[in-house]
Amino acid sequence: MKATSQSASDLLFPLQYRGKALALLLLQPQRRLHVREIARLTGTVAGTMNKELDRLQRAGLLEKHRVGNQLQFCANPQHPVFAELSALLRKTIGLADVLALALTPLADRVTVAFVFGSIATSSETAVSDVDVIIIGAVDFGETVKLLYEAQKTLQREVNPKVFSVADWQAKMAANSSFLADVMAKPKLFLIGTQRELDQLAEPGQNRTA
Amino acid sequence: MNSINLLNLAKIELLDPVPLSEDLALRMLASARQRLRDAEFIQNSDETRFDCAYTAIRTVADIGLHLTGFRTSTSKPGHHQTAIACLAHTLGVDETTVRVLDGLRKQRNLTDYDGDLITDAALRECLRQARAMVTRVEAVMGEHPDLKN
Numbered sequence: 109m110k111a112t113s114q115s116a117s118d119l120l121f122p123l124q125y126r127g128k129a130l131a132l133l134l135l136q137p138q139r140r141l142h143v144r145e146i147a148r149l150t151g152t153v154a155g156t157m158n159k160e161l162d163r164l165q166r167a168g169l170l171e172k173h174r175v176g177n178q179l180q181f182c183a184n185p186q187h188p189v190f191a192e193l194s195a196l197l198r199k200t201i202g203l204a205d206v207l208a209l210a211l212t213p214l215a216d217r218v219t220v221a222f223v224f225g226s227i228a229t230s231s232e233t234a235v236s237d238v239d240v241i242i243i244g245a246v247d248f249g250e251t252v253k254l255l256y257e258a259q260k261t262l263q264r265e266v267n268p269k270v271f272s273v274a275d276w277q278a279k280m281a282a283n284s285s286f287l288a289d290v291m292a293k294p295k296l297f298l299i300g301t302q303r304e305l306d307q308l309a310e311p312g313q314n315r316t317a
Numbered sequence: 318m319n320s321i322n323l324l325n326l327a328k329i330e331l332l333d334p335v336p337l338s339e340d341l342a343l344r345m346l347a348s349a350r351q352r353l354r355d356a357e358f359i360q361n362s363d364e365t366r367f368d369c370a371y372t373a374i375r376t377v378a379d380i381g382l383h384l385t386g387f388r389t390s391t392s393k394p395g396h397h398q399t400a401i402a403c404l405a406h407t408l409g410v411d412e413t414t415v416r417v418l419d420g421l422r423k424q425r426n427l428t429d430y431d432g433d434l435i436t437d438a439a440l441r442e443c444l445r446q447a448r449a450m451v452t453r454v455e456a457v458m459g460e461h462p463d464l465k466n
Contacts, residue, residue, distance in 0.1 A: 237423075246438070248439050265423065267423055287434070
């Protein structure tokens, strides 16, 4: 199974280069990158990417800066649709897709997986880690291995927090203040939905320890 | 072992050269074993057990460096990270395992500084890795030409 939002992102951003450039730059509005860096980080061709970046700059979505003999691009947070577009990217081709894809090999054994913390609440900085909770029959070690490549793609540290269903239920029952905080705040779901998460709290729910 | 990489780290002062001392190596090994025993003690809280298992891993990483004639410069930030990253060169630990060990290091930081909780899965992984690391360093020390044993 692919990332749940993959089809939505393909539909909304049929032009691969546009989606990739916007996701890279709008989700890290503090970063300025030159064309070759952008091409390398998105796995695209610099020449074609350059044309797309120019289009996006002319539309006001990106800013272009000349630094020495280099042209650097960054997001324009002043654009009226910046907030909405970044939210859309974050939930589609951005970070969530990268993570969901990385966790695909575990999908059969995971009841629910989601991002919490500053990324999910959109209060992240350029150096914020990505905090991920994974509930299911998986090892801490195997998730670290699977998320290693995603860390490189996102250029952020990814910190997995792995629970068995039983462990999650026990810590919820013990009124862990950490989990109460997690439950109260926004999440980006990677595998499963809020519904699966809520069902874990219901009595008699005991599948895949 | 790949000593060129370690020499490069010494050049940028992340590592300091230090002569091998059998006495020190044995004391460090005793410390790693003791931490592992404390980690196995189920009456301890999960947080304490995780912390002890992690410390056992880090001590083994320090032993690895010592056996190759180095120690981390504690004046530099990130000396835990350096010692763990060097395991590939000091004790021949494979890269994927080093990534898992580094994941445990990050978990330890989150627990210590952000009040993050320890899950059963994190504790189980830390114990498994600590046991494997102590066993590995015991084997390496047993065959080390400069240690009498």
